[in-house]
Amino acid sequence: MTTLFDDLPLRGLDPARLPTAVPPRTDDDSGWQADRAARADALLEGLNPPQREAVLHHGSPLLIVAGAGSGKTRVLTHRIAHQLATGRVRPSEVLAITFTNKAAAEMRERVADLVGSAARAMWVSTFHSACVRILRREHAAVGLRSSFSIYDAADSQRLITLVTRELDLDTKKFPAKGLASRISALKDELVDPEAYARSGDADDVLASVYARYQDRLRQASAVDFDDLIMRTVQLLQAHPGVAEHYRRRFRSILVDEYQDTNHAQYVLVRELTGHGDVREDAVPRAELTVVGDADQSIYAFRGATIRNILEFEADYPDARTILLEQNYRSTQTILSAANAVISHNPGRKPKRLWTDAGAGAKIVGYVADNEHEEARFVAQEIDRLGDDDGVRPGDVAVFYRTNAQSRALEEVLIRVGLPYKVVGGTRFYERREIKDAVAYLRAIANPDDDVNLRRVLNVPKRGIGDRSEAMLAAFAERERISVGAALERVEEAPGIGSRGVTQLQGFRELMTGLRELAAGGAGPAEVLGAVLDRTGYLAELRASDDPQDASRVENLAELHAVATEFEQAEPDGDLADFLERVSLVADADQIPAEDVADGAAEGGPREDQGVVTLMTLHTAKGLEFPVVFVTGWEDGTFPHMRSLADPDQLAEERRLAYVGLTRARRRLYISRAAVRTAWGAPNEFPASRFLADVPDELVDWRRRESSMAALRAGGSGWGGGASAWGRGGGGYRRDDDGGSVIGSGRPPRRADADRSGGTPPRTARGSSSPKASAPIPTLAVGDRVTHDSYGMGRVVALEGSGPNAVAKVEFGTHGTKRLLLRYSPVTKL
Numbered sequence: 111m112t113t114l115f116d117d118l119p120l121r122g123l124d125p126a127r128l129p130t131a132v133p134p135r136t137d138d139d140s141g142w143q144a145d146r147a148a149r150a151d152a153l154l155e156g157l158n159p160p161q162r163e164a165v166l167h168h169g170s171p172l173l174i175v176a177g178a179g180s181g182k183t184r185v186l187t188h189r190i191a192h193q194l195a196t197g198r199v200r201p202s203e204v205l206a207i208t209f210t211n212k213a214a215a216e217m218r219e220r221v222a223d224l225v226g227s228a229a230r231a232m233w234v235s236t237f238h239s240a241c242v243r244i245l246r247r248e249h250a251a252v253g254l255r256s257s258f259s260i261y262d263a264a265d266s267q268r269l270i271t272l273v274t275r276e277l278d279l280d281t282k283k284f285p286a287k288g289l290a291s292r293i294s295a296l297k298d299e300l301v302d303p304e305a306y307a308r309s310g311d312a313d314d315v316l317a318s319v320y321a322r323y324q325d326r327l328r329q330a331s332a333v334d335f336d337d338l339i340m341r342t343v344q345l346l347q348a349h350p351g352v353a354e355h356y357r358r359r360f361r362s363i364l365v366d367e368y369q370d371t372n373h374a375q376y377v378l379v380r381e382l383t384g385h386g387d388v389r390e391d392a393v394p395r396a397e398l399t400v401v402g403d404a405d406q407s408i409y410a411f412r413g414a415t416i417r418n419i420l421e422f423e424a425d426y427p428d429a430r431t432i433l434l435e436q437n438y439r440s441t442q443t444i445l446s447a448a449n450a451v452i453s454h455n456p457g458r459k460p461k462r463l464w465t466d467a468g469a470g471a472k473i474v475g476y477v478a479d480n481e482h483e484e485a486r487f488v489a490q491e492i493d494r495l496g497d498d499d500g501v502r503p504g505d506v507a508v509f510y511r512t513n514a515q516s517r518a519l520e521e522v523l524i525r526v527g528l529p530y531k532v533v534g535g536t537r538f539y540e541r542r543e544i545k546d547a548v549a550y551l552r553a554i555a556n557p558d559d560d561v562n563l564r565r566v567l568n569v570p571k572r573g574i575g576d577r578s579e580a581m582l583a584a585f586a587e588r589e590r591i592s593v594g595a596a597l598e599r600v601e602e603a604p605g606i607g608s609r610g611v612t613q614l615q616g617f618r619e620l621m622t623g624l625r626e627l628a629a630g631g632a633g634p635a636e637v638l639g640a641v642l643d644r645t646g647y648l649a650e651l652r653a654s655d656d657p658q659d660a661s662r663v664e665n666l667a668e669l670h671a672v673a674t675e676f677e678q679a680e681p682d683g684d685l686a687d688f689l690e691r692v693s694l695v696a697d698a699d700q701i702p703a704e705d706v707a708d709g710a711a712e713g714g715p716r717e718d719q720g721v722v723t724l725m726t727l728h729t730a731k732g733l734e735f736p737v738v739f740v741t742g743w744e745d746g747t748f749p750h751m752r753s754l755a756d757p758d759q760l761a762e763e764r765r766l767a768y769v770g771l772t773r774a775r776r777r778l779y780i781s782r783a784a785v786r787t788a789w790g791a792p793n794e795f796p797a798s799r800f801l802a803d804v805p806d807e808l809v810d811w812r813r814r815e816s817s818m819a820a821l822r823a824g825g826s827g828w829g830g831g832a833s834a835w836g837r838g839g840g841g842y843r844r845d846d847d848g849g850s851v852i853g854s855g856r857p858p859r860r861a862d863a864d865r866s867g868g869t870p871p872r873t874a875r876g877s878s879s880p881k882a883s884a885p886i887p888t889l890a891v892g893d894r895v896t897h898d899s900y901g902m903g904r905v906v907a908l909e910g911s912g913p914n915a916v917a918k919v920e921f922g923t924h925g926t927k928r929l930l931l932r933y934s935p936v937t938k939l
């Protein structure tokens with residue numbers, strides 16, 4: 111008899127539905143038995159018949175397939191709890207796999223709500239973390255140190271570069287990133303180097319790089335991400351004793367989002383459940399439950415295959431399949447829109463998905479002139495929903511197709527003081543490629559900025575080794591000059607080999623050329639363009655076929671767009687001005703969201719309001735929010751440019767649209783920008799083809815494309831009128847409140863919402879001139895000021911004047927900040 115239920119407080123269940131007093135327990139206490147049955151029964155309440163059936167099923171493998179929001183994850187969670195409550199399975203015998211760490215945390219929480227701290231003994235994790243745990247325990251069997259390292263993408267690319275050099279391969283012709291993603295694809299298919307070399311159509315270069323790469327990993331006692339799965343499978347296949355151990359241990363294995371598993375993960379599950387083991391004396395097979403939705407498969411580019419879900423019944427002949435058809439998440443309006451969009455995908459099994467939640471509010475549609483205006487619309491609506499409907503920032507999520515799109519949104523949210531967090535993906539200015547590019551600009555603007563100079567000394571790789579750098583730094587120290595200055599005299603520096611000197615001279619010439627360009631009057635955008643071009647940074651990313659690098663290119667395009675807008679808004683601004691601007695945004699960016707949510711920066715009570723969540727559509731999988739904004743519905747943005755010519759990729763984009771729309775519970779917004787800027791060039795984008803599939807009667811178009819004519823007629827092109835920089839911080843500012851909130855950038859929240867009464871803000875064009883920045887407040891040392899993000903502060907120093915006036919302000923817990931007053935939302939008290 112198990113003592114498993116010693117701590118089963120069953121938190122989260124309605125106590126009224128549970129048997130009243132919990133009787134004292136002894137193993138032969140029949141009251142306790144009855145209680146256990148009651149606990150198990152309570153877990154079935156609030157489930158519909160097929161859900162209940164799915165929770166109760168036991169024995170053969172179970173597949174639950176259903177559309178979004180039909181309770182698949184909920185059933186999985188209840189099924190675990192029910193297995194525990196009936197005593198069929200112990201917590202330590204549960205292995206539940208979710209696709210992201212966030213989803214894992216959510217499931218653990220949900221199960222803990224149901225069964226209390228006993229949940230701790232379960233394994234609830236991603237495939238990758240589960241494999242790390244197994245490999246750490248079994249490290250000796252696979253020849254790894256117990257403290258083996260896990261290489262991330264950057265590490266493994268570095269290693270591949272070393273390997274290609276060792277093999278005397280031309281790293282230009284065979285860039286590490288391309289090789290890395292091909293090796294990764296092989297590992298997803300469980301093809302090891304030997305198997306690949308034996309396969310008929312192996313590419314010799316790839317075969318030799320792959321083999322040596324694996325050797326090097328082994329020597330370093332390291333694994334890369336894909337190895338985590340592949341080597342665990344190899345472990346289980348090569349060591350029957352180990353496999354048996356885990357088959358005995360995990361009696362219930364559950365996989366959420368099964369449509370996004372790849373082949374390696376599929377085999378891993380089979381190995382762990384023991385379904386491949388046909389011996390008479392094999393360990394009885396574990397219970398297997400998988401749930402998924404073929405319409406939500408969005409990771410084909412990472413090797414995921416919906417084959418795993420479509421052929422589950424063939425793979426597991428005694429499998430049971432349960433369909434769920436009632437959606438509990440969304441209103442009928444939201445559901446109808448999502449169903450309409452997905453129904454256009456070829457070759458899918460039609461599904462019936464319904465809800466009794468009622469029609470609910472219409473979807474709100476908005477066509478913005480450009481991405482900044484789109485962002486302002488989003489911010490304004492969030493604010494209005496807060497005022498009118500009590501919607502908290504934490505109830506709201508904003509989705510976009512690519513990480514680069516978060517920039518325009520973040521800027522407006524910062525400006526208006528709406529607390530937010532970006533989930534997944536580093537914040538824009540913290541992204542590696544953005545930091546690299548900005549580091550170049552800083553090193554150009556300030557030759558003595560050693561930190562930034564050294565950051566880019568060998569980025570992209572140009573053969574300047576650590577030793578050369580160290581010798582140069584030592585020389586600088588001895589001469590008491592900056593590394594930048596030492597570089598000018600590199601020929602005098604002792605200890606650097608002739609090759610090193612040549613390389614450093616090459617870097618010096620590069621930097622000199624770029625500085626001359628900047629000194630000759632080139633604007634920040636041109637200088638940035640030259641940096642990305644002359645250093646080969648962009649070419650390297652473009653040559654790569656790693657999807658992550660494609661998004662790096664997009665991010666750099668965004669940064670270039672920022673610089674272009676800055677030039678247009680500030681024709682007299684130079685590189686240093688631009689960098690000042692960038693650091694101010696980056697500064698505000700770094701405020702922990704909690705601070706803002708706390709009200710620390712607000713001076714008002716903001717507790718428990720949560721923060722707006724920004725994320726890509728991919729990251730949104732499995733989540734739900736009361737209010738959802740899906741932005742950027744343009745052909746070329748979403749569906750992504752890369753997918754337009756390929757029917758399979760287009761189908762995947764459409765599934766992504768389905769995932770996005772079905773995250774919304776009550777209110778859904780869809781928006782697009784008629785013009786979006788990339789590479790400094792504003793491009794007109796047609797409406798996303800997916801929008802045409804959303805029935806018109808479901809959408810309340812607050813604003814259609816009417817502004818396009820005005821846009822063209824305006825004639826001034828992109829004079830920065832719509833630029834986030836040029837508007838003087840007036841994220842919300844409309845004509846009629848201009849001047850009333852000078853220097854703050856924050857609208858009088860309630861007043862603005864009241865006045866706007868749901869009508870869209872007037873566009874930048876035709877309202878304010880591009881240079882309509884807020885007047886700069888006149889400050890003196892000692893003045894008390896308030897800043898939108900940092901709260902109250904005291905001016906401790908002033909520098910510069912006019913548009914270049916900078917104030918040093920002491921903000922208490924936020925420390926002292928240097929603020930370029932022209933851009934900073936500072937108000938004198």
Ligand SMILES: Nc1ncnc2c1ncn2[C@@H]1O[C@H](COP(=O)(O)OP(=O)(O)OP(=O)(O)O)[C@@H](O)[C@H]1O
Pocket residue numbers: 156157158161176177178179180181182183184185403406437438439731732733734772
């Ligand atoms: N029988 C039910 N009664 C009430 N609410 C339910 C029921 N089943 C599910 N829900 C609720 O519906 C919402 C969606 O459930 P869940 O997240 O489990 O769906 P899902 O099928 O996993 O969705 P997705 O496909 O997006 O992952 C959740 O808020 C869940 O609590």
Ligand SMILES: [Mg+2]
Pocket residue numbers: 182183184366732
């Ligand atoms: Mg789910």
